[in-house]
Amino acid sequence: MxxxxxxxxxxxxxxxxxxxxxxYGLLHMSSGDILRKERAAKSELGQKAxxxxxxxALVPDDLIxxxxxxxxxxxxxxGFILDGFPRTVNxxxxxDKAMADAGMKIDFVLNxxxxxxxxxxxxxxxxxxxxxxxxYHIENMKPKQDGICDNDETELVQRADDTAEVVAKRLDNYxxxxxxxxxxYKKNGNVYDLRSDRDPEIVKEDIFKILDF
Ligand code: AP5
Numbered sequence: 421m422x423x424x425x426x427x428x429x430x431x432x433x434x435x436x437x438x439x440x441x442x443x444y445g446l447l448h449m450s451s452g453d454i455l456r457k458e459r460a461a462k463s464e465l466g467q468k469a470x471x472x473x474x475x476x477a478l479v480p481d482d483l484i485x486x487x488x489x490x491x492x493x494x495x496x497x498x499g500f501i502l503d504g505f506p507r508t509v510n511x512x513x514x515x516d517k518a519m520a521d522a523g524m525k526i527d528f529v530l531n532x533x534x535x536x537x538x539x540x541x542x543x544x545x546x547x548x549x550x551x552x553x554x555x556y557h558i559e560n561m562k563p564k565q566d567g568i569c570d571n572d573e574t575e576l577v578q579r580a581d582d583t584a585e586v587v588a589k590r591l592d593n594y595x596x597x598x599x600x601x602x603x604x605y606k607k608n609g610n611v612y613d614l615r616s617d618r619d620p621e622i623v624k625e626d627i628f629k630i631l632d633f
């Protein structure tokens with residue numbers, strides 16, 4: 421099963437991916453996580469991406485397409501979830517080509533919908549584990565012990581781009597450059613819209629119903 425997960429920053433893509441990985445054994449391919457690893461490793465790509473990410477801008481298509489085409493070539497044919505890629509129509513066209521070259525297709529496009537008004541609170545309250553990637557929220561998804569990851573007891577961190585100012589820019593970019601992808605994929609008839617302003621467990625069950633049908 422190959423899935424594209426669409427949604428604004430803070431719509432819950434990373435949160436839902438965790439359940440999909442656990443239930444279906446899919447590989448989670450998050451372009452944001454790959455970029456953050458490149459930054460931590462101080463690679464050439466990571467250094468080029470840094471200023472775009474910190475300001476809330478999209479990293480240029482050529483860098484992302486090269487990075488994700490490589491990841492897709494190495495991905496197991498059995499299944500994966502793309503989280504955060506594609507993010508522009510140009511990236512979607514290149515993804516279609518990479519999939520066709522590999523003899524694969526996207527089976528499901530899941531579109532998480534949340535109003536902008538609740539996104540800022542979600543993102544500025546997010547804390548994540550730098551070791552295992554687990555995602556928490558200081559109010560509505562607290563770890564058992566304040567500031568500490570439940571899985572590996574690592575100290576939780578706040579992402580540099582999770583400030584109110586940068587979130588506003590990321591949301592603008594989402595509406596201008598990424599939202600048109602919903603129509604792009606609707607032509608193929610495999611897009612499923614899900615309200616993601618509900619309890620994450622309920623969103624998860626709705627996703628499972630779609631995938632298990
Ligand atoms: P990326 O890392 O992909 O960030 P994003 O898309 O902005 O998404 P987020 O990770 O912020 O949110 P999410 O939807 O995963 O929400 P989460 O589950 O954590 O990209 C970062 C940057 O990298 C970009 O700005 C860009 O510069 C660059 N980049 C990446 N890909 C690129 C590409 N393809 N092209 C160009 N540039 C690219 O949830 C958020 C919070 O809400 C958490 O605290 C969570 O606990 C809480 N929450 C989740 N669901 C619920 C719920 N149902 N109810 C209540 N709270 C919830």
